[in-house]
Amino acid sequence: xxxxxxxxxxxxxxxxxxxxxxxxxxxxxxxxxxxxxxxxxxxxxxxxxxxxxxxxxxxxxxxxxxxxxxxxxxxxxxxxxxxxxxxxxxxxxxxxxxxxxxxxxxxxxxxxxxxxxxxxxxxxxxxxxxxxxxxxxxxxxxxxxxxxxxxxxxxxxxxxxxxxxxxxxxxxxxxxxxxxxxxxxxxxxxxxxxxxxxxxxxxxxxxxxxxxxxxxxxxxxxxxxxxxxxxxxxxxxxxxxxxxxxxxxxxxx
Amino acid sequence: xxxxxxxxxxxxxxxxxxxxxxxxxxxxxxxxxxxxxxxxxxxxxxxxxxxxxxxxxxxxxxxxxxxxxxxxxxxxxxxxxxxxxxxxxxxxxxxxxxxxxxxxxxxxxxxxxxxxxxxxxxxxxxxxxxxxxxxxxxxxxxxxxxxxxxxxxxxxxxxxxxxxxxxxxxxxxxxxxxxxxxxxxxxxxxxxxxxxxxxxxxxxxxxxx
Numbered sequence: 001x002x003x004x005x006x007x008x009x010x011x012x013x014x015x016x017x018x019x020x021x022x023x024x025x026x027x028x029x030x031x032x033x034x035x036x037x038x039x040x041x042x043x044x045x046x047x048x049x050x051x052x053x054x055x056x057x058x059x060x061x062x063x064x065x066x067x068x069x070x071x072x073x074x075x076x077x078x079x080x081x082x083x084x085x086x087x088x089x090x091x092x093x094x095x096x097x098x099x100x101x102x103x104x105x106x107x108x109x110x111x112x113x114x115x116x117x118x119x120x121x122x123x124x125x126x127x128x129x130x131x132x133x134x135x136x137x138x139x140x141x142x143x144x145x146x147x148x149x150x151x152x153x154x155x156x157x158x159x160x161x162x163x164x165x166x167x168x169x170x171x172x173x174x175x176x177x178x179x180x181x182x183x184x185x186x187x188x189x190x191x192x193x194x195x196x197x198x199x200x201x202x203x204x205x206x207x208x209x210x211x212x213x214x215x216x217x218x219x220x221x222x223x224x225x226x227x228x229x230x231x232x233x234x235x236x237x238x239x240x241x242x243x244x245x246x247x248x249x250x251x252x253x
Numbered sequence: 254x255x256x257x258x259x260x261x262x263x264x265x266x267x268x269x270x271x272x273x274x275x276x277x278x279x280x281x282x283x284x285x286x287x288x289x290x291x292x293x294x295x296x297x298x299x300x301x302x303x304x305x306x307x308x309x310x311x312x313x314x315x316x317x318x319x320x321x322x323x324x325x326x327x328x329x330x331x332x333x334x335x336x337x338x339x340x341x342x343x344x345x346x347x348x349x350x351x352x353x354x355x356x357x358x359x360x361x362x363x364x365x366x367x368x369x370x371x372x373x374x375x376x377x378x379x380x381x382x383x384x385x386x387x388x389x390x391x392x393x394x395x396x397x398x399x400x401x402x403x404x405x406x407x408x409x410x411x412x413x414x415x416x417x418x419x420x421x422x423x424x425x426x427x428x429x430x431x432x433x434x435x436x437x438x439x440x441x442x443x444x445x446x447x448x449x450x451x452x453x454x455x456x457x458x459x460x461x462x
Contacts, residue, residue, distance in 0.1 A: 164340075166349060167333060169335045204260040205257060205259075207259075208260060211333070213330070214349065217341045217345075229429075230425060233423065233424040233429070236418060240419075241273075241421075243261075
């Protein structure tokens with residue numbers, strides 16, 4: 001029998017949010033159809049590094065395991081992506097795993113993506129339908145528009161586009177591509193449209209839409225293929241019109 | 254309005270880069286191009302620009318103030334970004350980095366260029382073909398000017414592409430792609446004009462015409 005194939009992992013680790021990061025190497029037995037999650041599970045089962053020394057298990061975040069929740073995002077061989085769909089056989093070895101450092105690192109590969117959820121609240125990324133009485137059915141949405149909007153709704157707040165964006169970092173308070181695209185999604189909904197101006201005003205504020213530098217990294221790296229730069233350009237048009245309305249117009253909306 | 258200061262500054266920055274700075278760049282390169290017809294043609298064209306009425310107001314409002322705002326706010330934008338072309342090496346991300354590199358270089362180049370020509374003129378020097386021929390007789394300055402002019406034509410062409418996106422004119426990927434082709438053509442055309450003028454200043458045959 002031929003010698004067992006090995007998988008080499010170089011993982012950037014960090015004890016906690018305040019600690020310095022360090023690199024630790026691991027060597028695992030190769031199994032067919034392995035993905036990064038199953039490799040990390042193997043380390044968790046037997047936390048021994050490549051030098052044969054016992055170590056703490058590597059911490060990471062995961063949930064759905066089918067690339068719809070966005071929790072397991074990390075930087076794999078330099079590219080931010082989901083670790084559940086990163087197949088070991090398709091990756092160049094040694095495989096380098098790093099946390100998405102655009103976000104605060106909780107521990108090892110686990111990051112805190114709270115800022116994205118705060119952004120969604122900030123731009124009111126929902127359809128307000130609650131009232132003290134039955135508001136009745138809203139206006140209908142055309143089927144072709146629904147199909148188009150579905151593509152934008154695939155966003156899973158995974159944080160890959162923020163990690164890829166050169167303008168999202170600690171020198172800038174740019175909100176990032178994902179919540180901007182959600183503004184376009186909810187502004188195009190017949191009921192959501194009723195709060196269109198409010199959402200546009202929000203992204204015209206500090207750290208908003210105007211911070212985009214058009215590097216287009218977001219659209220290149222989005223795992224769901226969301227047309228993020230098209231959303232941004234469309235919002236550029238909407239906010240330009242909104243600013244003209246605000247300045248020259250008299251009707252408030 | 255006041256609460257949207259950043260939004261307004263960004264849009265103003267984008268607009269000023271095209272109008273009036275971009276228009277001025279084209280006009281400036283066109284006047285320079287008269288040098289390819291000889292020293293006398295260039296001197297006549299430069300003299301015409303010099304003798305425009307209320308020139309100082311034109312200079313202040315069409316050139317100095319817009320360029321100052323564009324340069325200072327542009328530098329602020331540069332410091333907000335963290336380039337990552339090593340990890341993401343596709344075309345637009347490289348343009349993003351190049352736009353910032355040329356922008357910073359242009360601050361140095363334009364500062365020097367204004368000192369060497371406009372400030373010297375204010376102190377009594379005459380701006381003419383001989384002045385430029387004299388400056389460009391040094392190989393170092395020739396290279397400095399070639400890089401400076403190419404930076405300017407690139408920064409303007411690529412900036413025009415960003416302007417079209419930032420103002421929501423080109424929204425679809427297809428229109429942005431076509432805008433890329435159009436601005437590449439513009440970059441090449443303006444660069445030919447700019448280089449033609451620079452080489453004309455070091456051509457001894459043209460100095461006496």
